[in-house]
Amino acid sequence: MSDTLVRLADNFWSVRGEFRIGGILDVGTQCALVRLADGDFVFLDSYTLTDPIRDEIDALTDGGAKVKAILNLHPFHTVHCEWMHAAYPQAALYGTARHLAKFPQLPWQETKCEDAALAERFGADFDFSVPQGVPLVCDDESVHFSSVLALHRESGTIHVDDTFNHLKKGFPLSLLPITGRLGFHPTLAKALEKRAGAADDFREWAIDLGIRWSDARRIAAAHNAVLEISSGSFPDLVGEALGRVKPVLDKHRAQFG
Template identity: 70%
Template sequence: MSDDIIDLGSGFYSIRGDFRIGGILNVGTQCSLVEFEPGRFVFLDSYTLPDAVREEVDRMTDRGEKIEAILNLHPFHTLHCEWMHGTFPDAKLYGTARHKRKMPDLPWQDTLCESDALSGQFGEWFEFSVPAGVPLVCDDENVHFSSVLALHKASGVIHVDDTFTYLRKGFPLSVLPMTDRMDFHPTLAKALKPEAGAADAFREWAIDLGIRWHEAKIVAAAHNAILHLEPEQFPKLVGEALGRVKKVLDKHRAAHG
């Protein structure tokens, strides 16, 4: 199996990709391929697969015929959607409202990834969660905080883009204080809705997520790395991440009542 596709167990395959800022600094990106039932696959997010990964995916999925859907969960991960649809045209294409707005010529399904209806279609195999207190798409499109988080029930893998980060990189990024720990994306302060109660709504969402997904085993995070969890560790890591953004939440409460 290619080094860029990682078998995380129970049918979950994490595909790690490249994304370079300014063409130099590789901060990485990801998509995931999940065999949610024998012979039935779904992609979480889109990525232009390198030849070796594409060959492996073709072998696993009978040249793509067993891929039933592509769920584009992060509204700003749009660079690879056209390639993904062109490569696997028979897979149903799901996206957020921003995907449909930015690429109206693609054959999007009516169901939006941020809607409760997605759970109605895929809830047997996945749980989905959208952060509260922040918009999915901020007015400032440089702020990429929110996304649709997905938990694959069989493997215990959380697929998440940006909302949670896990940085494991070599020098010079290795000297940053957030290296090798799970954090909220640093744009939280800019992402919180400018209204009373947003900070509390976000905190309550995060605590509830930690409780509901307490049995999670792995966090597959973009853009950086895969975090293997100890039993019942996810709630603890969420709590620690909330502790590190306490000043951000307190400042927002003070400003908006």
């Protein structure tokens, strides 16, 4: 797919990018540019921008001078962090604990993206949520379920990597059961903490998220697609997604209590 900059709302732009598994199968990836209420900008996640897209973004941000922060929300989306910092070195660089450990040479902010203090810094524009019942970073590093989810309040846009999936691809990805609907990442069974109550904690987190973010109007999901939804429909979509993973949660309860 060709990289594109899509304006999803007055102050929210989504970069729909490319990520190839094995150098062949493009499952897509994303970052977002958001104009804050004070007129400055932040990136959600990092991506190596093509020259045409960077030109568009620089035209919006006074040559990049108005980009004040880069928030790297998914602990395993690290490929483009160094490029993004080099492109916008004046922007405060935020990451998860895994980002800080992986790139200790970069000038990370002390506040991590999973910290409650992030909401104190950006709470006027965003609400953030970290899934419960699953670790942000699994011991098995092939499991990329959890991330820090972000809701841009003004536009009603949820930016999410992996935790929720929405896929629109041709064959052979069109054969996957997650195609065309909102669902949880298929690694949930491996991600759930191996303790009693983890399945219930995850379910309660998801239900609460649906209620708190019920006014959401779209979901920009990695790796592939943006899902436009009607205000008030997010709780039902979350409920349907939970229904589809009920066997996973029930199996976990049977094993751990």
